[in-house]
Each structure stands twice: as structure tokens, then as C-alpha cells.
Amino acid sequence: MNKSCTCNRNAKIQQTFLSVLIVAVVFLSGCATTEVAEHHIANKADPYENFNRKIYVFNDTVDNYVAEPISDTYKWITPQFMQTGVFNFFNNLKTINVVINDVLQAKFKQSAEDAGRFALNTAFGLGGFLDVGKSVGLEQNDEDFEQTLAVWGVPQGSYLVLPLLGPSTWRGIPGVVFDTAANPVSYVGMPVQLIYMLNARANAEGALKFIDEAALDPYVFTRESFLQWRNNLATDGKSEAALDFDDELGWDEADSAAKGSDAATGNKAGQTLDLYPETR
């Protein structure tokens, strides 16, 4: 009797949450369609920019009014060693997923290291509260299912901003689903999950503050740094696209080719750039 009552209540809460989400999406898409005509800017990686921007603003508002105040309180009342312990604990649980993805990407040596790290921290680090692995020089690797899909050759797809979850891509959606399923935290009760979220927000503080300080357009700044960061992770830092800075000048070469100038004679793109300061 009592149980069915809670179930009912849960179902009700879920329904309310769902309807709020639907309303938000409908409302936001309404805004988006009225404004589509205003902007004809299409970024190749971000064809849904106008819609994504709405979700971004929505997430930002939720963060400013809900997540940030709660996270600040958590940081204020929790001593630093506890915060570090909590971070280490959840980070250690995440290692299970890292090991699975090491194997899925055929990085067997790395999977052995990560498994060893997990065993060490769980056994000798008070169940993961202390990062023993780090002190013996076992650096943690950063792997997840989205990276595995990238290694398997699944295309990234467009950039998406998910309600409440933030920056992602089409490939990131199955990534998040798998990572959540492979994280033990997903199977325990509310208080642990709440601390998990507080810990996540507290750790994002530095990055979010940096974006606030440095970005002229926080939406574009977040999108670009997110896509470059994910690309760098998926390629384990060997991402040539980010390194090839001649690529950054590529548009200029195309320019000069159109004007029939230097490009035809095999001159560097950079040289056409050089002319500008002098000709002024």
C-alpha cells in the first residue's frame, strides 16, 4: 500500500518533470523559429546554433540560480580534505568505466594500468578516498564511451547543447548513456547521487569561471573549446587538425587563389597575410 503510494508519487514527479521539459523545449523552439530568419550564420559543426543558444541560456540560468548557489554552499561548509576525498572517491569509481573503454579501444596495457590503479586505490586508499595511485606515479587516463565510438569510426555529428547536461554532440548521446550505465553511482540512492552532482559542479567551477572571465561570446567559446577538447581526447593528443596551423590560414590561401595571386606561384599563405600591415 505504502509502496504503491511512493511509486505513484514518483511517477507524478517524473510526469511533472517531463512536462516542464516539454514546455521548455516547445517554448524554446518557438523562440528559435521566430528568430531563424534573423541569422543566416551557419557554422558547419553547429547547424542548430539558434536552438542550441536557447538551451545554453536555459542551462546557464538554472546553473546561476540553482546549481551554483548549492555548489558554493557545499564548498563553503565542506573542509578541503573532505572535498578532495569525495572527488577521489567518485573519480575512482569512474575508473571502472575507463578500464572498460580501454579494452573496447584495444588499449590493453593502459587497461592493466587503470585496473591496477583502481585496485590500489580501493584496497589501500580507504575505498578510493585517497589517491594512492597518483603518489606511486600511476597517472589516471581519460577514456569514455564517446571516445571509443570515435576510435571505432563513428562520425561526431553536429554540436548539441542538451538541457541540464550541457555541451555534447550526436555521438555524445550514446556516450553519456553508456557511461552512466557503467558508473556504479547510477545504481545507488539519492544522497550519494546528490553528492556526486555537487562534486561534479564544484570541480567545474574553475573552468566555468575562466569562461566567464575570458569569453567575449561564452556560447561560442564553450562550443569551440568543448569540440577541440573532445577531439584532442579522442585522438589522445595526436590531433593534427589542431596542430596544423597552416590550416588556420587556409582561408587566406583560398582568398589569394581567388584573386589569382600568390597561391598560383606556390607562395606561402602567410606571405599574403604579411602584406597587410605594410600596405596600410
Added chain:
Amino acid sequence: MMVLKNIRLALVLIFCLFTAGKAFAQEGNEATARQVVENFQAELIAVMKNGKQLGYAGRYDKLYKPVSNSHDLTKIARIVVGKEWEKLSEAQQQKLVEVFNRFSVASYAHNFKDYSGESFVFDSEEETARGGFVVHSRLLIPDDKPVKFDYMLKEKGNSWRIINIIANGVSDLALKRSEYTSILQREGFDALIAKINEKIDTYSKQ
């Protein structure tokens, strides 16, 4: 009297020859791409070490020359606005370069404000296909993961200049170009300049 005059002439001549010789010697000893990066990193660490005493204004003044001498800020400013550059008037282009110069130095002065044992180490360097240079280095931070810093350099006149910095795989040039072109297209030139000035202002107050 005549003798004195001759001596003075001789001294002037010697002085001229000496300085000319020195200038030639400097031209012959042009700093390599790696040296440009390492000199700049050394200046940065030195400013960080005295960061607190210097304050924002002090760090800004100390970094102004090292930043403008090691970076090709004019070219960077031109690249970050992409194709929009050609749509700007000459006065607007000048304004952009001027504001961008101040913004670049201000960002360094703001972000490298104190010292807790950081150091840069050189890893390797390579020449790119189109005659540029990439210098790979790492910033070591005590009790934290090192940050990879890759510097892209191009030759300007006869010196190497930094044109892009890639930190842990995130390219500063690509990031800025997306931001700047987006703002120019959405909100226009004046909004871009106003936003940059606003950032410089916030940096100076922290």
C-alpha cells in the same frame, strides 16, 4: 685644437663602427624560434614570481614589450576576424589591432598573476610544411597535471614570432577566430570593440 678635433672625430668614427658592427652581429645572430619561445616563457615566469608585488598594472607594464616582441599581434588580429577583415575600413582595422594588442597583454597580466613553483620545459620542435615552426613545451605545475603548450611561429621580417598557442590541444587562434567572426556577423564591429574593452576593464580591476 686641431689634434683634439681629430681625436674627437676618430672617437666618433670608432663609436659608429662599433655600434654598426654590433648591429650586424645581432642580425647574424637572429634568435631561433625555440629561443623566442623560451625567452618569452622566462619573462612570464619572472613576472609571475613578482606577480603579487607588481600588481596588475605592474605586470601589464613588464609584459608589454615581451608580448609584443615575441608575438605577431597584428597578424593574429587579422587572422581572428577571418574574411571579415576585408569588410573593415582602414580606421577600423587600425582600431582592432590597437585594442587587440592591449587585450593580449591584459590577458597575460591577468592570468599569470602569481607563482607556485611552475616551470616550462622544452620538448621538441619541428618545421611545418609552409615554413613555420612548432615548438612543443609543457608547463609543469606542482601537484597537478602538466599543461601542454604548443607554439606556432612564423617569420616576420627576420625574426620569429608566435602566431598561435595550443594549450592541451585547444587552439587559441581557432577559438578566438570563432568568437570574433561570430560577434562581427551577429552584432557588428562596434560591439566587438566594446566587448574587448569591457574585458580589459574587468581584467584591470581584479
